[in-house]
Amino acid sequence: MPKVVSLFSGCGGSDAGVIKAGFDVIMANDILPYARDTYLANHPQTDFVLEDIRKIEVFPSAELLVGCYPCQGFSQGGVRDAGRRINFLYLEFARALNAIKPKVFIVENVSGMVRKNFEHLLIDQKAVFTEAGYVVKAQVLNAADFGVAQERRRIFIVGIRADLDTEYEFPKPTHGDLLLQPRVTIEQALSGMELWPTGEYYDREFHWYYMSRDRRRDWHEQSKTIVANPRHMPLHPVSPKLVKVEHNVWRFSEDLPARRFSYRESALLQGFPKDFRFPDTDAASLDMRYTVAGNAVPPPLFEAVARSIPDSLWD
Numbered sequence: 001m002p003k004v005v006s007l008f009s010g011c012g013g014s015d016a017g018v019i020k021a022g023f024d025v026i027m028a029n030d031i032l033p034y035a036r037d038t039y040l041a042n043h044p045q046t047d048f049v050l051e052d053i054r055k056i057e058v059f060p061s062a063e064l065l066v067g068c069y070p071c072q073g074f075s076q077g078g079v080r081d082a083g084r085r086i087n088f089l090y091l092e093f094a095r096a097l098n099a100i101k102p103k104v105f106i107v108e109n110v111s112g113m114v115r116k117n118f119e120h121l122l123i124d125q126k127a128v129f130t131e132a133g134y135v136v137k138a139q140v141l142n143a144a145d146f147g148v149a150q151e152r153r154r155i156f157i158v159g160i161r162a163d164l165d166t167e168y169e170f171p172k173p174t175h176g177d178l179l180l181q182p183r184v185t186i187e188q189a190l191s192g193m194e195l196w197p198t199g200e201y202y203d204r205e206f207h208w209y210y211m212s213r214d215r216r217r218d219w220h221e222q223s224k225t226i227v228a229n230p231r232h233m234p235l236h237p238v239s240p241k242l243v244k245v246e247h248n249v250w251r252f253s254e255d256l257p258a259r260r261f262s263y264r265e266s267a268l269l270q271g272f273p274k275d276f277r278f279p280d281t282d283a284a285s286l287d288m289r290y291t292v293a294g295n296a297v298p299p300p301l302f303e304a305v306a307r308s309i310p311d312s313l314w315d
């Protein structure tokens with residue numbers, strides 16, 4: 001099994017995907033204690049280093065390096081500041097890339113990076129990775145096209161070491177109207193789950209900002225993007241429909257109970273398996289569970305990207 005070093009690993013969404021694709025993750029890293037706890041509850045065999053990446057000086061050798069550095073600066077939901085310090089964590093990824101020199105690397109990040117005002121950040125990243133000796137390709141993929149019951153567009157940057165003279169092709173959608181398999185629905189992803197799982201969902205009021213757009217999708221559709229902040233989590237379809245009152249103002253169509261997706265449901269809508277564990281450790285809280293699930297890369301999407309690396313590289 002080709003060896004993988006994973007950075008900014010979170011609770012292990014991307015890593016669950018590479019493991020399923022047949023790789024061996026020998027080291028993972030994150031700064032968040034509950035990400036470590038959740039990761040190890042699901043992948044106890046990995047050496048998880050709980051540390052600020054800037055303090056890690058030595059990396060083991062590996063054939064694949066994966067990393068999804070934080071994206072707050074580009075996120076359409078977050079603060080839109082192209083110059084925020086957090087946007088420079090890609091240089092830490094590049095430092096590891098230069099130290100390890102794996103055959104391949106995979107990066108995932110929010111698709112907002114392709115927008116005009118953030119384009120320079122994508123250009124910088126590609127330039128830094130090219131300079132490290134890689135042939136770099138980037139493409140936006142939608143998790144819903146790969147069997148995940150969620151609309152989630154993310155940019156993937158894949159590089160193959162230039163001396164290997166091998167081309168990477170991004171995976172083609174496997175689920176959709178004109179494809180062999182239909183898209184997975186919310187109903188399918190949440191089958192067997194309780195309708196009102198007390199204590200597992202954020203039940204504070206729906207503030208004006210929440211009600212400024214339609215947050216609900218029906219059972220037979222795909223979820224809106226699952227986010228890390230529970231305040232902004234989409235509505236569960238058990239809730240009444242939302243109707244538009246005016247620009248940026250919506251209201252419930254009926255005076256019936258409504259709720260956001262629970263953290264467990266958000267993990268299922270991210271494509272995690274039903275037996276995915278959220279351990280009850282000291283660092284656990286409702287918000288933390290939502291954070292690690294919402295920050296994750298959908299495992300089936302990362303698996304598809306990892307499987308598309310030509311097998312000839314691992315001979």
Ligand SMILES: C[S@@+](CC[C@H](N)C(=O)[O-])C[C@H]1O[C@@H](n2cnc3c(N)ncnc32)[C@H](O)[C@@H]1O
Nearest residue numbers: 008009010011012013014031052053068296297
């Ligand atoms: C987008 S999430 C990664 C999600 C992960 N790939 C997954 O699929 O579950 C980015 C992660 O970077 C971590 N992070 C932020 N700053 C960091 C730092 N300085 N050193 C290490 N990890 C950091 C965050 O705690 C967060 O879990």
